[in-house]
Amino acid sequence: MSLDHIVTVTIGGLTVGMIYALVALGYTMVYGVLEFINFAHGEVFTVGGYVAAFTLFALGVSDQMSTVAIIGSLLLALVLSMAVPAALGLLVERVAYRPLRGRSRIMPLLSAIGVSIVLQQLIIIVFGPTPITMPTLGISSASVSILGARIRVLALVIITVSVVLMAGLTYLVKATRIGKAMRATSQDMEAAEMMGIETNQTIAFTFVVGSALAGIGGLLVIMYYGSLKFDAGFLYGLKAFTAAVLGGIGNIPGAVVGALVLGLTETYGVSMDLGFLAWFVVAGLLMGLYVQLVLAPKKRLQHISDDRRTPGYERSIANIYRLAPYLAVRTLVVERTDALRSVSARHAVRLMLGNLFLVVTAAVLFANGSSRIDTRWQPVIAFVVLMVILMFRPSGILGKHITEKV
């Protein structure tokens, strides 16, 4: 893989990752406050894209217009693709979710799925079933050269806009009065209420912010890919939801991290030849071995209480953690020392099997060195990564937002 290829793929991955992030934030913020998954969120994203494209068409934007007029139209599209989804999010919350709050958890979930279907149908009714397209503009195809790679200007715009929005959101949540109210509400709604926070308003605001971000996501997608279908929100919503879970649902920075991991994995997964991928596996294996051979025994040794600190005991523990399952088993069978009560042979066996698996994977990948994974496998790769990460970190990369009631 050459440098320009790496740059192309990385920026491509960051671009889709950022779009996933914009949508994922809405899922995770709503979950943080209501512990409820707003399945209609994907459609809000689609509406953002449709509104943007419709606005630009209505204004008759084309390259014949002056630069100022084009920028002005784009800004108007930006504002509308935030405002309309925000209003929609507000309405959906008010009409479909709030009346069901406090009921059994399945009811708002069903309501959300219903809203999602209704919104898709409304998009078809208003705009028709054919995909809506962007007016062709020069900037859509403009590109620059970075480290020998040709990068679309729009990709850079998407990354920049997203970073700015996320910085703004962080500031909003961390530092402002309403942000503190949001955090308080998400941790203990009743207590927040008794401390003077109007929680209904705060929840509504959460929907507004999440929907506006998703709306911008829709605008960016339609600018980047040129067209959007009425059911696009399903796949984007699913990916973004996956990203939110991956990062730790309810956790705002987690949504961004999860989305970037997902975006990069998808893009790298289908653009690397397998021989290159194998090196990643080898790197992972080496890192894992370092942890198992050096760090884990060290840590384990620190935890031995003083009265059991005999050299033989320490050695057996260190050995067991040096990936010697047979030693573990032998000690278990033959010596039956206390050592094995505090060290699990099963754990050692599991580590051993894990390493074997990685070695075999690397070997297979090396053997198929020059072939590539078909692009159609992209969602499968994303799903596998999700499963693997959640297997090792069930609460997501950055951990779930746990409502600690102290």
Next chain:
Amino acid sequence: MGNVLELQGMSMSFGGLKAVDNLSFSVRENEILSIIGPNGSGKTTTFNVISGLYEPDSGDILLQGESVAGLRPDQVHERGISRTFQSLRLFGNMTVLDNVLVGMHTRTKAGVVAAMLRLPSVRREEAAAKAKAQEVLAMFPGRFSGPRQSDPAFSLSYANRRRLEIARALASEPALLLLDEPVAGMNPMESREVMEQIKELRSRGYTILMIEHDMKVVEGVSDRVIAMDHGVKIAEGSYQEVATNHLVVEAYLGKRGAGTAS
């Protein structure tokens, strides 16, 4: 007037259980009124109804002569009733300072747009709120100094979390402060310290309604005491009067006799 709070025949039941039954009492300006009573006698429920968490089945609640019954909790808070919780309910993932700032929510008003634009008015309000929060935290000397204010609330010691709840409740300068077992779980030294602080609050002009099990604290700080049992007020008066009242003695003894004392 002189009455900050007036409960008039307030009743509250859960299903068939009458948790509070026709309860009337008033809290006078700048006094400390304590509620005692065996576990399950309806004390916390009384607080929950006053704070607007539940709407009373009947009766009225007057704050400085105006009814607050049926208002939402945030509206009650805005009118001037703030509280602490028997089982602590801080915002664990938020910093010490932010917890107090949340307590000032109804006393600040920066809107979203203004806050995002960092308008001078917002900056002034934020600075004033922060200064006020620090002033409140300074009421607990040495407990929340300097860098500790940016620690998350869950990392504090138990006693400090109790103190922080009081600070959060004080941040809005409430006309009435409700303290639900403020020294529960504290050691004798810590409870003596909190007791002094409660008295200090009275000398600063606060009016306090307090639920407490620790009789030393009740005796030490209360101007008047109310005893409840099974949701009913069974005695009212000075600590001496209530503590020696035969109904009160029986309520506690009866519970003990039945083996259900706390």
